[in-house]
Structure formats: C-alpha cells, structure tokens
Amino acid sequence: MTDMVAKPLRPADWVAGFALLILCQLAGETLVQILRLLVPAFAFPGPVVGMLLLVGLLALMGDRARPVIASADGLLGILSLLFVPSAVGIMQHGELIRAWGGPLLLAVVASTALTLVVTVGAFILTERWVSR
C-alpha cells in the first residue's frame, strides 16, 4: 500500500485530485441512470456508486493516488459544513414541527439511541462469536 499521508500539493495535482472525485461521481450517476432504465424503482445514489468506483481505482493507482487522497481528506475534514444548508431547511417546517414536534423528536431520539446500542451490540457479539 502507498504512503497515505497528505503532503502539500502543486496546483495541477490539487485540481487533478478534485477532478477525479467529480469524475467518479459523474460515472456513478451515469451508471445509476442506466440501471434506472432497467429497474425504474432503483433508488441508489450516484455518489455512493462513485465511492465504490474510487475504491477500485485507489487499488490500481498506487502512488499516483496521492492528489486524490489529499483532496478527499480535505473535503472530509469539512463534511459537517456540507450538511448545514439542508439543516437550515428545517425553517420551512415551522407548522409541522409545532403540530408534531414533541412526538417526532421523541421518536427520533429514542429510535436513534436504540439503533446505536443494537448495532454496536450486534457487531461486537458477532465478532466474538466468529473469532471463537
């Protein structure tokens, strides 16, 4: 495996890394569109398909993957920022939140806590069972 630590990049590398991320997403979106022609109910997002494509590419690229790794780590470092515009969208639902806010918030919080506990428990218990 290559050295995965990001060092400062030259402008051409910086743009090339970002371009590869965009091209993987484009390829993913295109594949999803093609699959939708065959299965109209197919609701899988293009970027996730792009992610799987990039995993394959990283394995093939070796040391040449340095620019795309630096771009990806840069973007992931500000991943929370990218959710802010959607989160602000809550402002459009004042009425619904006033009507259903309490029960919905309770359902979301309780269900999220339960899901975390069940998932982590299932993961750890299965891991122990497998390695026994």
Added chain:
Amino acid sequence: MSSFSEIWVYLATSPLTWLGTTLVAFVLALRIGALLGNSPLANSVLLSSAMLIPVLLLTGTSYPTYFEGAQFVHFLLGPATVSLAVPLYRNLAAVKRSIVPIAVALLAGSITAMGSALAIAAIFGAPPEVLASIAPKSVSAPIAMELAKSLGGIPSLAAVLVILTGVTGAIIVTPLMNALGTKNYAARGFAVGVASHGIGTARALQVNDMAGAFAGIAMALNGAFTAILLTGFLLLR
C-alpha cells in the same frame, strides 16, 4: 436613503451574502465547539443552523433565496461522499475481516432504526403520511425523500427527520458508547453510520479514521438495505 435600501435589497438576495453567512456561521460554530472542549453537544451542524435560522427569519429571507447561495456548499456533498472511498480503502483489510459482523449489525440496526421509529410514532397516533416520512429517517436525505414519496409520505418532512436523526446520533454517540464501555472503533463507527448516515459519519471521522471508514460503509449499506426493504414492502403490499 433609497440608494441604501437598494444596496440592502441587492445584498439580501445575493448568493454571496448567504454563502458567506453560512461559512462564517460554521467557523463560529467550530470556535464555540473548541471553547467547549469539543463537546459532542456543541455539534457544528446544530450550532450553525441555530445561528443561521434566526438571521434568515429576522431579515425575512426565504429558504429558496438562502439556498441560492448555500447550494455551492451543498453541492460538495456528492464529491465528499465519493471521498469516503479513501478512509474505506485505508481500512480495507479491517473491513474485509469484519464482513460477518457487518452483515449481522446491518440487518439488526437497519430493522431497529425503522421499526422503533415507526412504533413510537404510531403510539402517539401519527397519521400514515407522517409514519411513511419517519420510516427512512436513518438513511441519507436523497434516498429517504425518494422512499417517503413512494410510501405516501411527505418528502420534505422526511428530509427534516433525516437531519434531526443525523444530529441526534452525532451528539449522543460518543457519550453513549463510552457509557457502554466499548473501545471497538470499528463497531462504534459502524453503529453511527447505520443510525445517523452522513452527519454521524462526519462525527466518526472527527473521532478516528477507522471509525470513519466503518461509518462510511455502514451509511452506504444501510441506504441500499433500507431501500430494498421498503421497496419490497411496497411490492408485497
């Protein structure tokens, strides 16, 4: 005087204003988080929106006007999702070793996420369109909106519930896992990815690269699995 108000009209509708405000709010949110010792309660998505929404309401700015500026940030979600390939590739050996725990935890977590939300909302007498909107709350917004629509729910309500679920998971995951006493970061990351999609994954990446990798794969798998499960339910109904 009228020229000043013209300048205000220009500024209030310019994408630059709201793009800039979004970035400043996020930097402030990170600073506040650092002041509070990076407490998970000081979640940057929550703090940023808590600053931005009052500003928009006070200036009478509509969400579509705001989004014209904020869309440039929103757009980067696509390439950022592709970027999750990097922590996944860095931890590929660990992911391959954990195929069986991943499969079992996905099944258990995905069904719990849907079932418990539906059950609690149903106890409170939520109408069918609200139930259909809360069912896919643990998957990323585009998939959840699509699923809510085909189940007869309200896509924009589904999007709100997705964000709430993400922020909730990002806030409670660290204290909850510490209370459970587990230091298994693969399992912790996977759990927050299943429960809280991308916002949970963002939190996992802050904690540790291995947790981030497992959260990313969990988010992708849960998106696919929830879509298959709910589509199957629609076809059988």
